[in-house]
Amino acid sequence: MTPLLEVSDVVIRFPIHSRIAARLTGQPSSIEAVAGVSFTLEAGSTYALVGESGSGKTTLARAITGLVPIEGGQVDFAGRTISGLSEAALRGVRREIAMIFQDPIGSLSPRLSVRAILAEPFKVHGETADLDGKIARLLDDVGLSPHFAQRYPHQLSGGQARRVSIARALALRPKLVIADEPTAGLDVSIQGEMLNLMRDLQRKFGTTFLMITHNLNVVRHVADRMAVMYLGRIVEEGLTDDIFKAPRHRYTTALLSANLKAEPEAASYVIEAEGETPSLLNRPKGCEFHPRCLFKREVCRTAMPEEQMPSADHRFACHNPA
């Protein structure tokens, strides 16, 4: 397999204080939302970025599409470097990378019909020949009947709205689709329908998916590889099956054990992580997970753990792994 997307040592900072205010308050002038992240996405596969809100998943995804500037590192897509490209140059890239946003109704303009919403990507990229035929095919691809073209977003159920946003993302047959929490807030049955649909489309068109989620139950069933993020860094990365079978980083083990099962009483064995996620303004010294870790040692307070690779397909950074 060939890599479609290579993210190498990407750093993304957001300014929070002017330089003077930073000096006066003793706080840094910017926060590192993403602090040196690398991973590779194989063509035709599904990759999941997992982590709590604020761990930098969405920021990273937005940076890949060029919506957020990166401060360090490099993003390569289909054999060319796309980080640092001008807006004009990015336009060509953007037709190959589509996004599905978290809020399905909110991401569809309430004043446009489904037809107009689906026509937009074709118009932007000047492919207006046989527009109605293309729209009918798109609706068919996502399992909606042609009469949905006349509807407006408020006339759609949550599941139908997701199908329309998937159809829009697929309009220009992108190589990569970035799906930000594609099943958040969905009922289990409709969640299953969406994931099955994405898998069907992946088979049919060879689309590569980068999925951002905090739902581990979903990750286990759909992702080939996964990365666990904490405070803007990848703490563990590898094949999904390996990580679910034998998680090594203590944050991953806490995350997996906290994944509640619908089995009363049996559920109660949970390794709880202590306390709260620290602020990016005030990153802990040493291993950044140590203030919440039940397995910390002295070294965890002082030294940041090196990345270890137990196999070619698995890496993590922990002083006292499981």
Added chain:
Amino acid sequence: MSPLLDIKGLSVSFRTPRGDLKALRDVALQVGRGEIVGIIGESGCGKSTLINAIIGLLPANTGAVKGHIGFDGQELVGLPINAMRKLRGERITTIFQDPMTALNPVLTIGAQMTAIQYRRRASTSEKRRRAIEFLEKVRMPDAARRLDQYPHQFSGGMRQRICIAMALLTEPDLLIADEPTTALDATLEVQVIHLLRELQRDIGCSVLFISHHLGAVAELCGRVAIMYAGEVVEQGTAGDIFRDPRHPYTRKLLECDPGRITERQEILPTIPGELPDLVHVPQGCIFRDRCPERFALCGERPPEVTVRPGHQAACHKARELVAS
């Protein structure tokens, strides 16, 4: 002792251009004192309408409200607005899904936590002290200092703890938690659930916990009601519902939960079909069109079958559908 919340035959409809939408039909639900009851159901099943009916916040296009909502012996259906206001925020409090929009972004936490104590005759410093005490109860480190911070200065998990502290500040009889963990990651979700259970024991209130996360409900709730398209189709103890579900909808819902499927699946199970139209409510069983167990009798309204004391399922086949 009578249950704290005793809902009987509750029906609520909304006026729409297409006709009356029967959002809740003949709902019966009881919440005992000190009990934690979970409600599970997909969007559109009437969970929110049920909550809004209890707290008297049904929208302006509400049509007929029939039946009874008994709260500590008092009838809430048709209760004058002033009497409802005395209960709401005092004896019945609510935690919502999104802690950011539930808090006022331009006021400090302390200002909001003292403002909601407006009914208490106490000095501002006394109210602040109580706010600190409750922030400590939800394990907010350094509570006294953080009282002067704004909502954006807290993480998502912390914000939800603040909402919990605010909801419990009046020591309510009934706490309604409407999907309080949906916006949190797994580690924080577990913390919030354990915290809720601990505080519930501490304060002794009853909790109505609404969620579509089956795992969270199983972990927290003693009793569970399953709603579908405006009806309670099954209710029982958490053990009854998760180990011996008798309504086909409950059974399908549990089958669909990817958390219960231990082997990696290529194709995830779903419930084919769509929710019925609640303007023209079909005759007979409401789940009939999507039900794998459907047979001739389902054209008639199913009886409320008591599987065992406290475990009811509205299905003609409830006695036959035993755990496989």
